[in-house]
Amino acid sequence: MGILTLSQPLLRGVMQRLRKIVARYKHLPLFLATITILVVPACHSDTSQLKQNQTYLATTRIVNHALGEVEIPVSPHRVVVLHDHLLACVMELGFKPIGSTYNVYGEDNQYFRGIPSEWTDSIAKVGVNDQPSLEAVLDLAPDLILGRDLGNSVNEMYYKQLSAIAPTVIVKDSEGYLSQSKYIAEILGRSDIAEKLQIEYEDRIQNLRQQLAENLSNITISVISSVGGGNFVTFSANDIYDQIFNEIGLRRPPIQQNQKEIRLVHSIETLHEHDADVVFVRNFGESPDKFLSFLKQPLVLQLRAAQNNRVYEVHWLGGNYLVANRIIDDLYKYLVHKD
Template structure:
């Protein structure tokens, strides 16, 4: 059946109207979608950033970085963990020692990827973790350009902080946006110091303490008053023996024949290994010391006393509560 021409024209007109309505509706909806999408994106929070001044200049980092890699155990991993922040990656200590980290137990570092050994990161591992900030030490300067190409990198310069474990924490806290938490950690430390002072009472003014590190082959080492354990002893009010109080060198390696210069009421001995500690305990020179005669020679763990962070410092304080009270 043939459609009459007027009807055909009418039907074509209707089709054209419908097509125009569909096209108009599509353009309107698409325009509305684009407007809504732009509005949505404008409402999404833009990652806030800040500029941090550090040893090698300035760098822009997130205000609250979430994926942090630290390239030192003693002065970076410990302080960051002390702030209640768990990094995604770190380096372990030297493999010849009996511990992975100084100041930090394996349990406290659980879940953190090890990206290198002995403060030497493997750059490929660092890259794969996609950090949003990297913390490194000033002596690792040869890696700075490569690390900066991976993520914003902040250099923590302990010499400029006078080797103070408290100022080290404050600087790291400023970088990570946790200054209030840092002051809480420091206040808790001083509270423990006060408790120890009260328990010791007048004995604080009457005893002298000496700390040495013993190695194999009859070598001992002493460290200047800016070593963390010496800072803690001074905060408590326990005087160091004159030989340590006057030491100018950061570290001094000596033959064990001069051991008597480091005698004190209480002698704390750190060792690089169990064999070194055993050898020292059997040395006849030890028995001539006042501390040995009074049974006040204590062997302490190097990974608890050799620290620049508050996890380690609190373990050190645990030992002082044990041996001094």
């Protein structure tokens, strides 16, 4: 095919027509630029809105709890806890709530049982355990509330009121105390920390079992709680220290091992039924002088454990890894090292 050539007159005609087209549409570049400015942000706005909607959907999830299902934040930041035992479970995960209920106990009015005081600095008090001040909770503007399963009609009443403030999870009283800690870790999105705590706990149990191996069949452990007035209390075999004893292989006196009631108050005259090679006496906040007066009662001094200087004061209160490690520390101290 040959190259197309144009005569001079024809070429001039084409050029004139092109100049007319350009003159007619001289604002076309500006028009196209304007359309671009208007359309592109609009598209970007729609895309941003879609992303925001997707983000919103991804920031909540449905969880099961004692009263059914509830939608909660994936990553809660402002948490209020309605029992100090749950508070310990939360804080051992490295999470500091903005508020918690408390339980005044002992002669020095300790508020959060079994929790180091430095941990609870700046945590607002929102009423006593299981009886929160709704106004105080509302003032904190939480994005999640953790409550304890009371096992009665009060649950539903409080749940409705609390749910009007923020998503509320009622934590079941599980068979294993450490299972409760794992559940709370799932709610707070910190299961990795709970898994690490569980591994450390299992390692400590295994090491302690190995060190006590030769003595496990020859030793009995009794646990009583001083409550003043010459009486003492025992708890059912489902308490956290019983779970630890069972995992290690430690035995308790039959009267304690077979106890079905959650809590029993005993007269000091029956103390001999709770004698063992080692007796741990839990102090529920009594002053040192008052607690010592309990230990110096004649019926206490007559115990076989007392005559062998193996009655020990302990502070085992709560049900979480913090308390579990405290119990293991004491078992090392008094059974392995025998301080």
